[in-house]
Amino acid sequence: MMYLGGLVQLILSALLGAAAADTACSNAPSRLHLSDPPYDNYLYSDCHSSTHVVVTSPLKTSNLKVIGPRLLIAWPSGNSGAAAIFVPEDGSTGTLAIKLDKSETGNEIEGIYVQDPLEYGVFGWVNFNSSARLTIPILGSIRTIRDYTEGGNVLEPTIQDGIVTTQGPNGSASYCRTWFDHTTTTCLMFAPTNGAAPIRINKGPKWTMTFGAGTYLFNAVFNYPQMKQLLPAEVLNSASRSLIQSNEDQTTSLSFLSYSDKLLAGTWRFLTYFGRDSMITLLLMQPVLSEGKGGAIEAVIGAALERVNNTDGSACHEEVIGDYATFTHKQAGIASNDPLCDYKMVDTDYFLPIVLKNYLVDTATGKSRTSDFLSTKATFLKENNGLTYKTLAEMTTNKILAATAPFAKDGGQKKENLIKLKTGQPVGQWRDSANGLGGGRIPYDVNTALVPAALRAIAQLSKSGLFPDHAWWGTFAEAYASVWEDKTLSFFEVTVEKSKAISDVQSYVSQSKFSGPSNTGNIAADVTFHGLALNDSNNQAIVRVMNTDDCFRHFLLNTTDQKQLSSFLDQTAEHILQPFPVGLSTDVGLFVANPAYGENDAYISDFTNSGYHGTVVWGWQLAMMAAGLSRQLGRCSGANMPGKISRPQIILSVYAAS
Incomplete structure (x- = not known):
């Protein structure tokens, strides 16, 4: 109770006008308010901690079965947070509106840092237009909150049963939960202000709280160790700080997503390490990111190496840390707080040598840092403790060479020797939703772009002396790369005769109830594209879905088969210029998938504008397509530097928007 008493004191101090945040920071807090109704996002960072607060207040046009009043606090450290789900106490669904009020300082969010007992967090003032009931508190892991909001309202009883509800002084009330580590505690507290009614606790199987109309102080704190955030000037290199x-x-x-030991995937829903996402970010943004020790580039590459599986060289797709890691261990009957890694993806491995080469071989800073960087010893995963980054890089390199050798050998250019999703896994690359590959098992992007690009990178790393104990790797990688570059595209090629293409598009418009024009008058010849994958669940040889994954090959490779390159560039240009549903172009960007030529009703129902990888736009794919085509056009003038980007500020804008 002493811990709870200290937190209640924080509330009372704030109510009396005392400062709840430590003033020792030399820099003013970083604040950003992004409004996208029904969501209001507030990013707050200071020298102690970082917090993302999301207020959801449904609009009249909102789907009230999906969107309800909600206050959510997300912390990068520990991939943790707190959520409060509200319903109207009086009145019908859709009548309750919530918002944050500004304090006397003009800010909606203020930071909390207390040394004894140690607490980090934020406080602010939430306003209800009418009486409200807090029906569901969720405290601990972002994964737990996401499982509820996106997993069909699933709540784990052993997590929820740990929440303690307490009535405090002056009409205040709190929810607190100690994590499975028996050390960390998350608390979410409320107190009435400006004459608002005292909070009433409703006892029962699930204790709820009732609020009146008016404004309440909220206070969200936890005591988990914090990461070192990189300030904007630390994330960007000196030449790009004007951004x-x-x-x-x-x-x-x-900056909110950048830390000294890793970059994080998007906030709030993920807010932790994802290997593929981090390395794609680096590939697109390297011209503007900071180099050297403590910089953003080494944070990305170091994080990927730290998390390599030392049994087979696989690169980590997603880490599991904090409360959810302890929970996962507990489910397996293990008492441990150690982080875990997910290794189910097949594409992440191939990004690692590419980013290593782009930094350690292609930049002056990287060359000067090679010895010190690769001699760094891993500390993140217990099983990798003491292994050097060089050793871990060699493990992944060895895995890639072994996996790509069968296809590269004489007579080995067969479908069965291409890279497949791992056995038992329905996903394995960036289109990692249930229907993202249309049931395919051999992904187009991995085989035609990532594999040969990784092999080219391994060859250059070897030639630069990075693998002295494996001098032959460079020769083998170079030879393998040529075969994978030249001999994989044909496996995925789809050609639809003109009259059939017109019929397919018209049929798609009819079946999908697409409200726009068919644009079939634009089809002047046979339509050629490369399908998403091979071997789908309906036993078709190719998943006949037009897509934007051409961008990987344009961005990552300088192929030398000129006839093939010309044809490939031509078909890409045709797709991105032709309006949907003939091609991929729309007023808001390129759709990442077009199922009109699929000859499969399932594709029409799977690849929709509500599908995660359906007829939707992804910002980084737009950026990679633009940068890839710029690279290929640059080869005409000799400007063939790998990954060269002429306007990094555009890439940065697209990245942030995505």
Whole structure:
């Protein structure tokens, strides 16, 4: 109760006008308000901690079965947070509106840092337009909150049963939960202000809280160790710091996701390490990111190496940390708080040598840092403790060479020797939703772009002396790369005769009830594209879905088969210029998938504008397509530097928007 008493004292101190945040920070807090109704997002960072607060207040046009009043607090450290789900106490669904009020300082969010007992967090003032009931508190892991909001309202009883509800003084009330580590505690507290009614606790199987109309102080704190955030000037290199003024929102967002030991995937729903996402970010943004020890580039590459599986060289897709890691261990009958890694993806491995080469071989800073960086010893995973980054890089390299050898050998250019999803896994690359590959098992992007690009990178790393104990790797990798570059595209090629293409598009428009024009008058010849994958669940040889994954090959490779390259560039240009549903172009960008030529009703129902990888736009795919085509056009003038980007501020803007 002493811990709870200290937290209640924080509330009372704030109510009396005392400062709840430590003032020792030398820099003013970083704040960003992004409004996208029904969501209001507030990013707050200071020298102690970082917090994302999301207020959801449904609009009249909102789907009230999905969107309800909600206050959510997300912390990068520990991939943790707190959520409060509200319903109207009086009146019908859709009548309750919530918002944050500004304090006397003009800010909606203020920071909390207390040394004894140690607490980090934020406080602010939430306003209800009418009486409200807090029906569901969720405290602990972002994964737990996401499982509820996106997993069909699933709540784990052993997590929820740990929440303690307490009535405090002056009409205040709190929810607190100690994590499975028996050390960390998350608390969410409320107290009435400006004459608002005292909070009433409703006892029962699930204790709820009732609030009156008016404004309540809320206070969200936890005591988990914090990470070191990189400020905008630390994320960007010196040549790109003008972006801090010209693209303030984007650079503030980038900083919020950047830490000295890793970059995080998007907030709030993920807010932890994802290997593929981090390395794609690096590939697109390397011209503007900081180099050297403590910089953003080494944070990305170091995080990937730290998390390599030392049994087979696989690169980590997603880490599991904090409360959810302890919970996962507990489910397996293990008492441990150690982090875990997910290794189910097949594409992440191939990004690692590419980013290593782009930094350690292609930049002056990287060359000067090679010895010190690769001699760094891993500390994140217990099983990797003491292994050097060089050793871990060699493990992944060895895995890639072994996996790609069968296809590269004489007579080995067969479908069965291409890279497949792992046995028992329905996903394995960036289109990692249930229907993202249309049931395919051999992904187009991995085989035609990532594999040969990784092999080219391994060859250059070897030639630069990075693998002295494996001098032959460079020769083998170079030879393998040529075969994978030249001999994989044909496996995925789809050609639809003109009259059939017109019929397919018209049929798609009819079956999908697409409200726009068919644009079939634009089809002047046979339509050629490369399908998403091979071997789908309906036993078709190719998943006949037009897509944007051409961008990987344009961005990552300088192929030498000129006839093939010309044809490939031509068909890509045709797709991105032709309006949907003939091609991929729309007023808001390129759709990442077009199922019109699929000859499969399932594709029409799976690849929709509500599908995660359906007829939707992904910002980074737009950026990679633009950068890839720029690279290929640059080869005409000799400007063939790998990954060269002429306007990094555009890439930064697209990244932040995605």
